[in-house]
Amino acid sequence: MRPIKILSVCGSGTVSSAMVSKKIVDFLKDNGYNATTDEANPPSLPTIIGSQKFDLIAATTTISDDYGIPVLNATSLLIGMGEEKFFEDLLELVKSLDLEN
Amino acid sequence: MSFLIEELITIDADVVTAKQAIEYAGDLLEKYGYVKKGYAKAVWEREQQYPTGLKGERVGFAIPHTNPKYTIKAGMALIVPRQPVEFGVMATIDQKVNCNIIMPLVIENPEEQIAFLGKIMEILKDQSTLQKIINAGDPKEILKLMQRVNQ
Numbered sequence: 547m548r549p550i551k552i553l554s555v556c557g558s559g560t561v562s563s564a565m566v567s568k569k570i571v572d573f574l575k576d577n578g579y580n581a582t583t584d585e586a587n588p589p590s591l592p593t594i595i596g597s598q599k600f601d602l603i604a605a606t607t608t609i610s611d612d613y614g615i616p617v618l619n620a621t622s623l624l625i626g627m628g629e630e631k632f633f634e635d636l637l638e639l640v641k642s643l644d645l646e647n
Numbered sequence: 648m649s650f651l652i653e654e655l656i657t658i659d660a661d662v663v664t665a666k667q668a669i670e671y672a673g674d675l676l677e678k679y680g681y682v683k684k685g686y687a688k689a690v691w692e693r694e695q696q697y698p699t700g701l702k703g704e705r706v707g708f709a710i711p712h713t714n715p716k717y718t719i720k721a722g723m724a725l726i727v728p729r730q731p732v733e734f735g736v737m738a739t740i741d742q743k744v745n746c747n748i749i750m751p752l753v754i755e756n757p758e759e760q761i762a763f764l765g766k767i768m769e770i771l772k773d774q775s776t777l778q779k780i781i782n783a784g785d786p787k788e789i790l791k792l793m794q795r796v797n798q
Binding site for chain 1: 693696697699701702703704710712714715736737738739740752754757764765768769771772
């Protein structure tokens, strides 16, 4: 099973996305999945998506374009409230991925 | 660690708009050597495009910040405004939230500071702590409640 590739996106491409990435990786690990994360800000999205294949985007900012990758709103991870719903959605998404390729 | 010092905590702050709150904090943070000139302008510009308001259970709070370009040393200010201040909600286009606690952040190294941010969020998850912060009569009380961020 290959690692899940996640792109965290926040306004500055640093703070919020770094926090979110860590929580996601830890959660997925607890559930038996490996994951790698990258962080980006909206302006650099097209470039980073063009150069790598991601399974999903976790965002704490609005993403205006459709990159054909599922986007999850990750602000609940920042405030630590409503996280359960985020993780439910994340798990559902992950289960639908083909991780053998 | 001195992420948060008493001088950077203001209660009953006379700020009405998000811009004013950010400018007020910027002045303080500059005065105490945390940021270079230009921090407040950068934070405000960023806030307009990427809002940082967050809706807690009953309380709103905001974590305006910008990239480390203006950072001298890592830290934060904490403002409890006289009246809640409206901020845009993070990751939305036009949702708004009235914020009772505004925490401009000064970031130096995002990876290292995940723990710092995590601690802030842990503290703010507790509703009774939130209320104590909002109702504090003295910055010293707030510093005590927030002391975990300095550990």
